[in-house]
Amino acid sequence: MTITAGIDVGTGCVKVALFETGGGTVRWLGRRVDRIRQRDPYALTAEAFDGVLKEAGLGRGDVAYTATTGDGESIAFATGHFYSMTTHARGAIHLDPTTRLVLDVGALHGRAIRTDARGKVLSYKMTSQCASGSGQFLENIARYLGIAQDEIGTLSLQGTAPEKVSSICAVLAETDVINMVSRGISAANILKGIHVSMAQRLAALVRGIGVLEGTVLVTGGLGLDAGLVAAIQEAGAEAQLPVQVRSHPDAIYAGAIGAALWGAFRHQKLAAQVAASPAAS
Amino acid sequence: MPAPTTAALVTRCQALFDDLSFGAAREWKAAAAGRRVVAYMPIYVPRELIHAAGMLPLGILGAGENLEVIHGDAYYQSYICRIPRSTLDLGITGRLDFVDGFLFPSICDVIRNLSGIWKILFPKVYVHYFDVPQNFDPEVGGVFYRQELQELREALARLAGRPITDDALRASFALYNQNRRLVRELYAFRAGAPWRAPASETYLVLRAGMVLPVEEHNQLLADYLAAARAEERPRRDNCRIVLNGVFCEQPPLSMIKAIEMSGCYIVDDDFMLVHRWLLEDLPVTGDPIAALSTAFLSGSTENGAKYQPRQELKGQYILEAVRANAAEGVIFAAPSFCDPALLERPMLEKVLDRVDVPHIGFKYAENSAQLQPVREQAGTFADSIKLWSTP
Numbered sequence: 001m002t003i004t005a006g007i008d009v010g011t012g013c014v015k016v017a018l019f020e021t022g023g024g025t026v027r028w029l030g031r032r033v034d035r036i037r038q039r040d041p042y043a044l045t046a047e048a049f050d051g052v053l054k055e056a057g058l059g060r061g062d063v064a065y066t067a068t069t070g071d072g073e074s075i076a077f078a079t080g081h082f083y084s085m086t087t088h089a090r091g092a093i094h095l096d097p098t099t100r101l102v103l104d105v106g107a108l109h110g111r112a113i114r115t116d117a118r119g120k121v122l123s124y125k126m127t128s129q130c131a132s133g134s135g136q137f138l139e140n141i142a143r144y145l146g147i148a149q150d151e152i153g154t155l156s157l158q159g160t161a162p163e164k165v166s167s168i169c170a171v172l173a174e175t176d177v178i179n180m181v182s183r184g185i186s187a188a189n190i191l192k193g194i195h196v197s198m199a200q201r202l203a204a205l206v207r208g209i210g211v212l213e214g215t216v217l218v219t220g221g222l223g224l225d226a227g228l229v230a231a232i233q234e235a236g237a238e239a240q241l242p243v244q245v246r247s248h249p250d251a252i253y254a255g256a257i258g259a260a261l262w263g264a265f266r267h268q269k270l271a272a273q274v275a276a277s278p279a280a281s
Numbered sequence: 282m283p284a285p286t287t288a289a290l291v292t293r294c295q296a297l298f299d300d301l302s303f304g305a306a307r308e309w310k311a312a313a314a315g316r317r318v319v320a321y322m323p324i325y326v327p328r329e330l331i332h333a334a335g336m337l338p339l340g341i342l343g344a345g346e347n348l349e350v351i352h353g354d355a356y357y358q359s360y361i362c363r364i365p366r367s368t369l370d371l372g373i374t375g376r377l378d379f380v381d382g383f384l385f386p387s388i389c390d391v392i393r394n395l396s397g398i399w400k401i402l403f404p405k406v407y408v409h410y411f412d413v414p415q416n417f418d419p420e421v422g423g424v425f426y427r428q429e430l431q432e433l434r435e436a437l438a439r440l441a442g443r444p445i446t447d448d449a450l451r452a453s454f455a456l457y458n459q460n461r462r463l464v465r466e467l468y469a470f471r472a473g474a475p476w477r478a479p480a481s482e483t484y485l486v487l488r489a490g491m492v493l494p495v496e497e498h499n500q501l502l503a504d505y506l507a508a509a510r511a512e513e514r515p516r517r518d519n520c521r522i523v524l525n526g527v528f529c530e531q532p533p534l535s536m537i538k539a540i541e542m543s544g545c546y547i548v549d550d551d552f553m554l555v556h557r558w559l560l561e562d563l564p565v566t567g568d569p570i571a572a573l574s575t576a577f578l579s580g581s582t583e584n585g586a587k588y589q590p591r592q593e594l595k596g597q598y599i600l601e602a603v604r605a606n607a608a609e610g611v612i613f614a615a616p617s618f619c620d621p622a623l624l625e626r627p628m629l630e631k632v633l634d635r636v637d638v639p640h641i642g643f644k645y646a647e648n649s650a651q652l653q654p655v656r657e658q659a660g661t662f663a664d665s666i667k668l669w670s671t672p
Contacts, residue, residue, distance in 0.1 A: 065518070073542040080518030080667070081544050083660030120669065121661065266518060266667055 002267055003029065003058065004065045006087065006259030007045055009072035011107035012036060012135065012221055014045050016052045017256035018063075021264040026094065030056040031253055045075055067263035069255045080266060085111065087258030090119035092217040094257050095248040100214030103202055103232065103245075104254070105222035107135040110198070112205035119258065125205045135222045137170045141177055141194060145187050152191055156227025159192025173197070191227060199231035203239050216245045223251025287482065287508045290501065294485035297492055298534070301348055301371065305492050306339050307379050317441055319382035319407075322368070322392055323529040324586055325558040326384045326411055327573050329453040330434055332495060334441035339380065340491030340555065343367040346533045346648040356398055357391075362618040363646045364530035365395045372403060382407035382440050384433075388529060388586045389620050407440050409433060415588040417578045426574045434570065450569035456495045458562040463502035464490075465557070468549065470506060472606040475546035476516045478509045480524070481538045487553050517544075520666040523608045524550040525599060525629065526615035526622035528584060532645045539652045540612065544663030548606040551584065558582055585625030596625075596632035603638055609666045612659065613642035639666060 001022035008015040018030040030052040034044055049066075053059060060066075060077065068078040069087040084104070092102040093115060102113040110127040127134075142152050163185050165176040173194070180190050206216060216236070222228050224247065233245045250257070297305055310316045317336040321328070328338040344350070344367035352373040353366025371377050383406055385396035396410040412429055414422030438445045464487065471478040486505050490498040524540070528551045541547065559576045563569075583589060583598040599611060611633060615622035626642060633640050641662045643655060 073544075076515060078517070081542075081660075082667075083543070083657070083664050085661060086664040086668070121664075262664075262668060269668075270518070 002064045002264050003062055004067065004260045004263040004267065005049065005052070005063050006091075006256040006261070006263060007049060007066065007068045007072050007075065007078070008084070008087070008253075008255035008259060009041055009045055009068065009070040009075070010221065010255070011071070012139075013107075013252070014041060014048050015253050015256040016045075016048045017253050017260045018052050018056055018058075019257075019260045019264065021261070026261065029058070031250075031256070033252060041071070042075060045072065046077070049077075065263035065267040067259035067266075069259040079263065082259055082262050084255055085113050085121050085124050087255045087262060088219050089113050089115035089121050089258065090261050091254030091256070091258030092219055093117065093119040094261060095219075095250055095254060096215055096217050096246065098215040098244075099217040101206060101209065101211040101216045101243065102254070103206070103216055103218045104220040105135060105198075105202065105218060105228070106220040107139070109134060110202055110205065112202070112209045112211075114209050114211055119261075123209055125209050127201055127205065134170075135220075137173065138194060138198070138222070138225075138228075140170075141174070141190070144174075144177065145181070145190065147187060147191075153224070153226035153228065155188045156191040156195050156225075157230060159186070159188040159190075159227075161189050162192035162196050163189050165190075165193050165197045192231070195225075195227045195231035196235070198228060199235040202232055203235035203241065206236065206241055206243070207239055212242055214243060216241075216243045217251065217254075218245065218247045219251045219254035221252055223247045223254070224249075284511070285504050285508060287478075287505060287512055290505050290508060291482050291485055294482075294489040294501070297489050298345075298485055299347070301344055302376050303339065303379070303492060306337060309337050309494060310379055315442070317381040318379060319384060319437065319440070320377065320380045321384040321411075321555075322364075322386060322388070322395075324386060324388050324554045324584060325413070325581075326386050326555065327430065327433075328495070328555065329450060329457050329563070329569075329573070330430070330437055330445060331384075332456065333445045333449040333453040334437045335443065336381070336437070336441055337494060340553070341368055341371070341377070341383075342488075342491065342529075342531050342553075343647050344371050345531065346535075346650070350648075360618055361391055362530050362616045363648065364616070365391050365398075367647065368395065369398065369402075372399065380406060382409065382437070384409050384411050386411045387413050391620075392529075407436065409436060413577065413587075417590065419575070419578060423574050423578055426577060427570055430570050430573055447569050451565045453495075454563040454565050454569065454572070456499065458565075459499050460490070460495050460502070461556065461559060461562070463499060463506070467502060467506060468557075470509065472548045474516075475519075475521065475548055477512065477514050478505075479541055480547035480550065481534060481541060484534065484537055484552055487556055490556060491553065517546075518667065519544050519546045520610060520663045521546050521548045521606065521608045522662075523548065523599065523602045523606065523611045524552075524614060525602075525611055526585075526613050526619070526626065526642075527552050528554050528586075528622070529619060530616035530647050532614060532616075533647065533649055533652075535652055536614070536645055536649060536655055539655050540614075540659045543656050543659035544667070545612065545659055548608050549602045554582060554584060585621035596629045599629045600632055600636065600638070603633070609639070609670060610662065611638060611640040612662065613640060615642070615644055617644045617646050639670065 088104045092099040114122040165173045320339045331338040343364040353369040400408045416422035
C-alpha cells in the first residue's frame with residue numbers, strides 16, 4: 001500500500017488530503033481545511049500537513065509522494081506539483097465517476113474543465129475580465145451585508161425575486177448591491193441575484209466547452225455553496241444543457257484529492273521506470 | 282576565506298543583471314587610463330578580437346523589464362520586437378555613454394538596421410555591422426569571413442590604439458576556450474542534476490559574463506560549479522525540458538522561474554549563445570584568423586539565424602539537444618515578432634513530431650508581466666508529460 005498526500009494551496013484556504021492506495025483500493029486517511037486569513041500560507045501549510053499526519057498516526061517519512069497543487073509550487077517538502085486543472089479533474093472523478101465536466105469555482109476564478117473517465121483534462125475554459133464571478137467577490141458582498149459565509153447558500157435559496165447584478169465588473173456589481181440595499185431589497189434576493197449572475201457566466205463556460213453527457217461537478221471553495229449550485233442548475237436547465245449539475249460534500253477537497261491520487265499514480269509510474277531501467281536488471 | 286555559496290554568487294550576478302547603468306563595466310574602464318569598451322548584440326561576435334586589443338567586450342541584451350521604453354518607440358514600428366527599442370533607450374538616456382564601439386552582428390534585419398540608427402545617433406561611437414557567412418564552403422564563405430574578421434581586427438586595433446598581434450589573439454583564445462569549457466561543464470552539471478543548478482541561477486551566472494571581463498567570469502563559473510556541487514538541494518518530481526528560441530531578446534527572469542516552478546527542469550536552452558557558439562577549443566597555434574573562420578564554418582552551433590544548407594539536417598540540433606540531455610519535451614519560447622525564432626519553430630516542431638517528442642510554444646516580450654498564461658501552459662505541459670507520456 002502507498003500513502004500519498006495532496007496539498008491544495010488556494011487563495012482563501014489550504015486543503016490537505018491524505019490517502020492510502022494499492023490493490024485497486026483508495027482509502028481516505030485524513031483531511032483538513034484551514035482558512036488562510038492573512039496568515040503565512042507556507043507556515044500554515046506545514047502546520048496543516050503535519051496535523052493531518054499526526055491525526056493519522058503518521059510522519060512525513062511515511063508519505064511516498066507529497067503533491068502540491070494551486071499556489072503550492074514553492075512548498076519545499078513537496079515531491080512534485082500538479083497544475084490545478086489536472087488535480088480538480090482527477091479529484092472530481094474520484095468524488096463522482098460520472099463527472100465529465102468540472103466547474104472549479106474558487107476565491108479568484110471560475111473555470112470549466114472537460115475530463116475523460118480517467119481524469120485526463122481534455123479541454124478547459126476560464127472566466128476572465130474580472131473578479132465578479134469569484135468567491136472573493138461573494139465574500140465581500142456578504143461582509144457588506146453583515147452575513148456569515150456559511151449562511152450565504154441557505155439565504156440565497158430563500159430568494160424568490162432575485163435582483164440582477166452586473167456579471168462583467170465587480171465594481172459595478174458592488175454599486176448595484178449598494179443601490180439594492182438602499183432600495184430595501186432583501187439580503188436573500190440580493191444573494192440570489194449574485195448567484196444567478198455568477199451561474200450565467202459559469203453556464204456560458206459549460207456551453208462554450210461543449211460537454212454533451214455525464215455530470216457537471218462543482219468543486220472548489222464554492223462547491224459547498226448550495227445557493228450557487230442551485231443557480232447553476234437553473235441556468236443549465238434554462239440553457240437546455242444536457243447534463244446534471246451537482247456538487248459533493250467533499251467538493252472543496254477536489255484539488256487536494258486529485259493531487260494525492262495523481263501523486264500515487266506518478267509514484268507507481270516512477271517505480272515502474274526504475275524497475276525497467278537497465279541498472280535494475 | 283570560506284568558499285562562496287551559490288546564494289552569495291547568485292546575489293552578485295543578480296546585482297549585475299539589475300544594473301542598467303553597467304557599473305561593473307564603467308568601473309573596469311575607469312580603473313586604468315586609455316581603456317575602451319566595445320558593446321555587442323546577440324548572437325555571436327568573436328569576443329577574442331576585442332579582448333586581444335585590450336578592450337572589454339560588453340554584451341547588450343536589451344533593457345529587460347525595468348526600463349520604460351520612451352524614445353525607442355519613435356524609431357521602430359509596433360510590429361517590431363522590443364530589444365532594439367529598449368537598447369535605443371539605453372543609448373539615448375546615457376546609460377551606454379561610456380561605450381566606445383558597438384558591434385551589431387548579422388542576426389536579422391532589425392539588428393542590422395539598428396546599426397545604421399546607432400551610427401546616426403551616436404557619431405562618436407565606432408559602429409560595425411558584423412556580417413557572418415551563410416555559405417559554409419571554405420573557398421567561398423571562408424574567404425569572405427576571413428576578410429570580415431581581418432577588417433574587424435584592423436578597425437578594433439585602430440580603436441584601441443594598438444595592433445592586435447597573433448600572440449595576443451592566441452592568449453585570448455586560451456582564456457575564452459577556458460570560458461567555453463566551464464560553460465559546457467555548467468550545462469552538463471545542470472543536465473545531470475537540474476535541481477542543484479536551477480536555470481534561473483545558471484542564467485544569471487551566464488548573464489554576468491556579458492558584463493564581466495572573461496578572466497573574472499571564468500572564476501565566477503568555477504566558483505559557482507564548486508558551490509553547486511558542494512550543496513545538496515531537494516529534488517522535485519519535475520519533467521525535463523529543452524527551452525528554445527530565447528537567444529536574442531531575453532524573457533523576464535520571472536518567466537524562467539515560472540517555467541521551473543510549474544514543474545519543469547530546464548536541461549538545455551539557447552540563452553546567450555555567444556558563450557557556446559563555438560563548439561570546440563580554438564587552436565592556440567597557427568593563424569588565428571583562419572582558426573576563427575574554420576571554427577565558425579565547421580564547428581559552430583546551429584540556430585534559426587544560421588543557414589543550414591542540407592535539408593535533411595535541418596532541425597536535427599533540437600533532436601540532439603533532447604537526446605543528449607534526456608529531455609522529455611521542448612518548450613518553444615520566442616520574443617514576439619522575432620523572425621529567426623518564429624520562422625524556425627515550425628521546422629523544429631516538424632522534426633520533433635516525427636519522433637513524438639511533445640512540445641508547446643508561446644511568445645513573450647522582455648517586459649512581459651502577465652506570467653499566468655506561461656504558468657498555465659508550462660504547468661499543464663509538465664503534467665501531461667508526467668502523467669501521460671510513455672517512457
